[in-house]
Amino acid sequence: MATAHPPILFNNARLVDPATGRDGHGSLLVEGAVIKDLDWGAVAGVPEGAEIVDCGGHVLCPGLIDMRAFVGEPGAEHRETLKTASEAAAAGGVTTIVCMPDTNPIIDDPAIVEFVQRRARETAIVNVCPAAALTKGLAGKEMTEFGLLQQAGAIAFTDGARSVTNAQIMRRALTYARDLDALILHHTEDPDLVADGVMNAGERASRLGLAGVPREAEVIMLERDLRLLRLTGGRYHAAMISTADSVDLVERAKDAGLGVTCGVSINHLTLNEFDIGDYRTFFKLAPPLRHEDDRTAMIEALARGTIDVVVSDHNPQDVETKRLPFADAADGAIGLETLLSAGLRLVHNEQVRLPALLMAMTSRPADLLGLPQGRLARGAPADLILLDPDLAYTLDARTLKSRSKNSPFDEARLEGRVLMTYVAGRCVHRYVE
Structure with a gap:
């Protein structure tokens, strides 16, 4: 059955799987809405036409x-x-x-x-x-x-x-x-x-x-x-x-x-x-x-x-x-x-x-x-985030997506930005400076 979007290969990532506690360099392949493969190194057998995402060493996690x-x-x-x-x-x-x-x-x-x-x-x-x-x-x-x-x-x-x-x-x-x-x-x-x-x-x-x-x-x-x-x-x-x-x-x-x-x-x-x-x-x-x-x-x-x-x-x-x-x-x-x-x-x-x-x-x-999400595993839903844990920013309430702006962290300096968010293998957020 054809998927609605091409496979995605996340290369050069710091994979963090909270379910097992494993944390190391690796690659992860998404096909359709699920994680097809992952390797604490490089995924073998990448499908032709796959989109390549260079994670730049940043954290890829559920x-x-x-x-x-x-x-x-x-x-x-x-x-x-x-x-x-x-x-x-x-x-x-x-x-x-x-x-x-x-x-x-x-x-x-x-x-x-x-x-x-x-x-x-x-x-x-x-x-x-x-x-x-x-x-x-x-x-x-x-x-x-x-x-x-x-x-x-x-x-x-x-x-x-x-x-x-x-x-x-x-x-x-x-x-x-x-x-x-x-x-x-x-x-x-x-x-x-x-x-x-x-x-x-x-x-x-x-x-x-x-x-x-x-x-x-x-x-x-x-x-x-x-x-x-x-x-x-x-x-x-x-x-x-x-x-x-x-x-x-x-x-x-x-x-x-x-x-x-x-x-x-x-x-x-x-x-x-x-x-x-x-x-x-x-x-x-x-x-x-x-x-x-x-x-x-x-x-x-x-x-x-x-x-x-x-x-x-x-x-x-x-x-x-x-x-x-x-x-x-x-x-x-x-x-x-x-x-x-x-x-x-x-x-x-x-x-x-x-x-x-x-x-x-x-x-x-x-x-x-009782949800299948929350882990990096073959067959798990491809709900993923790419995180730069060291990227600093000052919170500006005007940029918040929420309709209300009552954040206790308003004008606070925070470290860590989500660069990309994927739900069921689809990118739903991409950080733009």
């Missing part, structure tokens, strides 16, 4: 898989659409987005899952996988129809930025998910403890005169969930942890053999509460940016493999919701386009090795979601 992105469509297209989110993703090296159900209407019905998939096929240039709501209307009172939503294409179940406070509902959700081998993604913040808090509780919050969010808001919810997981079995993923105490809980649960994994946002790996400065609302997040000790604990946990996944927590907000007093501004920051560049700070600082960082952004989320 495209990133972002397990937590809020996209406005449907219902808030003024903030972001599937099209603009996918363009931002491609520019940042993200080839698969898991979009959260916090839309209007909420993704709690099979018809809405199918709508998102159809719109993504029509307008998006990267893969879009909808996560369905855990409870109807994200209200935390009644479970959604997991089986029907899964059949429609929901890749996981979550209430997005909301926590399920009813322990009986969470117990039932974990039980049903276990029987369907479905993955529960949960936002671990007790809303009653969060209350009117807007930043990390502590001396910094007191100095700024802002209400604080105690670390216990996260820890108590996470500990409850882990006890329920022990009761029910199944697979549970703490969407974003941000404290050293949470790391300890996850490590103990893993040692006990529970089916628990966890993620961290790129913001909590690279920023802390002092970055808020004089009430800079682009740094207002949920969970809030923590103390430097907590940030350091997150980095160490990622380096030793306790933290499984790094996410962008892409949450576009327009000027009307961000240009407000800090306490009144909406939570959230965009991050698809800067996920990898910000993460490379840890590599350049020799805190995390490049294959380990990429594993948390590629093969590990692929394994959790």
